[in-house]
Amino acid sequence: MPKTEEVELTNMCMICDGKGNVLVQDKVGNSAWHGWNFPGGHVEKGEYITPSVIREVREETGLTIEAPRLCGIKEFHKEKDGKRFIVFLYTAGQFSGELKSSEEGTVFWYPLAKLQQSGKLADGFEEMLPVFTTPEISEIFYITNDDLCDTVLC
Numbered sequence: 001m002p003k004t005e006e007v008e009l010t011n012m013c014m015i016c017d018g019k020g021n022v023l024v025q026d027k028v029g030n031s032a033w034h035g036w037n038f039p040g041g042h043v044e045k046g047e048y049i050t051p052s053v054i055r056e057v058r059e060e061t062g063l064t065i066e067a068p069r070l071c072g073i074k075e076f077h078k079e080k081d082g083k084r085f086i087v088f089l090y091t092a093g094q095f096s097g098e099l100k101s102s103e104e105g106t107v108f109w110y111p112l113a114k115l116q117q118s119g120k121l122a123d124g125f126e127e128m129l130p131v132f133t134t135p136e137i138s139e140i141f142y143i144t145n146d147d148l149c150d151t152v153l154c
Contacts, residue, residue, distance in 0.1 A: 074140045
């Protein structure tokens with residue numbers, strides 16, 4: 001059995017303003033994943049994970065986050081090709097710069113307590129929120145059995 005496989009690495013960061021708000025991105029563009037979520041993106045070849053989330057947040061929001069904290073991961077296998085997809089999930093409460101939207105989507109502050117009731121979240125994003133907000137939960141993955149998919153939070 002091979003010990004290596006093709007993996008797509010990505011990141012996402014929940015940025016908190018210290019007043020109960022989080023930075024939300026209304027994802028648009030060529031992405032198949034539309035709706036509200038947190039900023040993030042792909043890890044480039046040869047790039048380390050934490051610097052990749054700092055870079056992605058700066059590109060998509062204009063903010064430079066400081067001391068991002070890894071709070072968990074999300075992983076799944078893509079239906080189309082079976083490739084493993086891993087998302088490194090971060091939180092950050094320190095940042096500098098001026099907030100600005102990008103071609104990825106509009107960014108804005110929104111109350112964390114009202115996020116789930118917005119009705120505008122990207123597909124599957126609501127399932128990820130406990131990894132960002134609950135210290136006892138650090139992973140989300142999906143198990144498919146007999147064409148049924150179960151979400152597992154650990």
